[in-house]
Amino acid sequence: MATILRTWSYRYQWLYDAVASLAAVSVGGVERFRHLALLSLTIESETKVLDLCCGSGQATQVLVKSSNDVTGLDASPLSLKRARQNVPQAQYVEAWTENMPFPDSHFDLVHTSVAMHEMQPEQLRQIFQEVYRVLKPGGVFALVDFHAPTNWVFWPGLSLFFVLFETETAWQLLKTDLVGLLEEVGLSVSNSPTLCAGGSLQVIQAKK
Ligand SMILES: C[S@@+](CC[C@H](N)C(=O)[O-])C[C@H]1O[C@@H](n2cnc3c(N)ncnc32)[C@H](O)[C@@H]1O
Numbered sequence: 001m002a003t004i005l006r007t008w009s010y011r012y013q014w015l016y017d018a019v020a021s022l023a024a025v026s027v028g029g030v031e032r033f034r035h036l037a038l039l040s041l042t043i044e045s046e047t048k049v050l051d052l053c054c055g056s057g058q059a060t061q062v063l064v065k066s067s068n069d070v071t072g073l074d075a076s077p078l079s080l081k082r083a084r085q086n087v088p089q090a091q092y093v094e095a096w097t098e099n100m101p102f103p104d105s106h107f108d109l110v111h112t113s114v115a116m117h118e119m120q121p122e123q124l125r126q127i128f129q130e131v132y133r134v135l136k137p138g139g140v141f142a143l144v145d146f147h148a149p150t151n152w153v154f155w156p157g158l159s160l161f162f163v164l165f166e167t168e169t170a171w172q173l174l175k176t177d178l179v180g181l182l183e184e185v186g187l188s189v190s191n192s193p194t195l196c197a198g199g200s201l202q203v204i205q206a207k208k
Contacts, residue, residue: 003164005165006164020058026154026200026201041142041205043109047067047108048067048109049069049108050134051090053118055074056086057086060072060083060086061086068089071107072090072093073092073094073095076094097127097130098123098130103134105136107134108139108140109140110135112143112145116145116178117145117146118169125185128181128182129185131185132187132208139207139208140208143203146170147193150195151198188206189204191205
């Protein structure tokens with residue numbers, strides 16, 4: 001599924017950023033959107049942070065403001081080239097999230113924004129296992145991604161967005177119990193996901 005707009009949004013960063021800005025209006029703007037998964041977390045200069053599926057560094061940009069030790073990981077060489085230009089303060093690694101080239105218990109915080117909806121269900125399980133492996137004991141996995149709206153007003157907008165820009169995996173994510181999957185790999189989630197934008201976005205913080 002999806003349309004040529006998906007290809008273009010990855011090819012042209014201005015289009016990706018424009019669409020993200022438009023979508024972020026529902027949570028009060030891009031600045032607020034980029035902090036959603038980090039609310040209530042303490043990030044210090046020496047906190048070891050991984051921005052998983054960092055894309056062109058949109059969230060990495062926020063993370064480097066608090067930590068001097070941020071690594072961005074993505075499978076796309078083009079996105080990483082842009083991330084290196086946009087946010088040179090971070091280090092970058094080209095790799096698949098399912099098989100990360102990091103030692104066990106390496107990071108204090110793994111963050112990921114709007115990327116898990118691109119994964120097949122089996123991939124999600126592998127990724128969460130990897131996140132568990134690379135987190136230090138007591139470390140946190142913070143994620144923000146789509147969720148089935150709880151307010152019907154948000155269904156038409158989300159559906160249109162999915163038809164234009166997303167693939168089947170985004171629809172599958174709406175039916176996926178992310179908390180259940182995280183708990184299956186050993187992470188603990190003390191609260192239900194925090195829902196924003198009429199329930200169309202979920203924020204989860206899970207601890208190792
Ligand atoms: C929608 S973008 C999100 C980018 C950024 N995190 C943000 O908040 O805007 C999803 C990113 O995930 C990356 N990606 C998708 N599947 C991946 C995988 N299996 N391993 C590593 N990166 C992956 C893509 O290359 C893309 O840059």
